Amino acid sequence: MEPTVHDVLAFHRVDRAAYEHLLSLGAGRRPARDAVALLMWLHRRAGVDAVSRVPVLVRTPAAAARLVGEARAALLHGAASCGAGALPTPPLLSLLCGEADDPRVRRRLVASCGPAPAAAKAARRGVAEVLGGVGALVFDDRLHATLRRHEEGGGTGSLPAELAAPYRLHGASVRAAPAPEEEEDGRSLFITFSKGFPLTRVEVEEFFTEKWGDDCVAKVMMEKTPAGEAPTYGRVVFRRAATAAAVLGGRPLVKLMVNGRHLWARKYVPRPPQH
Secondary structure (H helix, E strand, O other), rough: OOOHHHHHHHHHHHHHHHHHHHHHHOOHHHHHHHHHHHHHHHHHHHHOOOHHEEEEEEEOHHHHOOOOOOOOHHHOOOOOOOOOOOOOOOHHHHHOOOOOOOOEEEEEEHHHHHHOOOOHHHHHHHHHHHOOOHHHOOHHHHHHHHHHHHHHHOOOOOOOOHHOOOOOOOOOOOOOOHHHHHHHHHOOOEEEEEOOOOOOOOHHHHHHHHHHHOOOOEEEEEOOOOOHHHHHHEEEEEEEEEOOOOOOOOEEEEEEOOOOOOEEEEEEEOOOOOO
């Protein structure tokens, strides 16, 4: 029998609890989401149960900030394991993964993720897969509010339609599909270049596919300029909104280095129609 949205939410209660725990300690929604998604991917990839340790080991706002910071660093720079090097005290990610308790964990992580920067690339892809799959439900506040109301009412009777809907890993959203133009806008980034240091469409596409997966980019559009004039801005449309969100990492603007030149990216906001 095909699992329902309710089944998936129930199975991932621990993941949701870790996310809400980080929020309660002051972590931002996107950084907390990305940190938990990374731990979910590590569980899937290397069999380490890091998520369940979050409420035990992350007890203060400072610890929450440290965890989301380490997760962000792992996604940007990678590491051969959850840890980030030979530090006197193992990093929080390392502790959550249980490296201190079982030396075999490090070997499993190295075998699964590889050395940096390959590990960072694998982690970014993994987080995007989580966010585009079960993460779409795990981090959906509205669905969890519906689930809470149902359970607070005793959990008896028919499930709300949203919770009773079938869950399909590869596709279908439990909500009504947005209009195609809205969907495309939601998975787009607006990009700009330094004056005098432009980038080509091919360079932009190769940069993002190298870091976030071979099939992550749907198309790249560049400013239309007169012959001989280089573009100063463009737009990248990803296949999944989760990839665009992963690139930004919870920040309104990010600066990236592409072939020795700077590229700035922010969420794409379409211009209002002119009357």
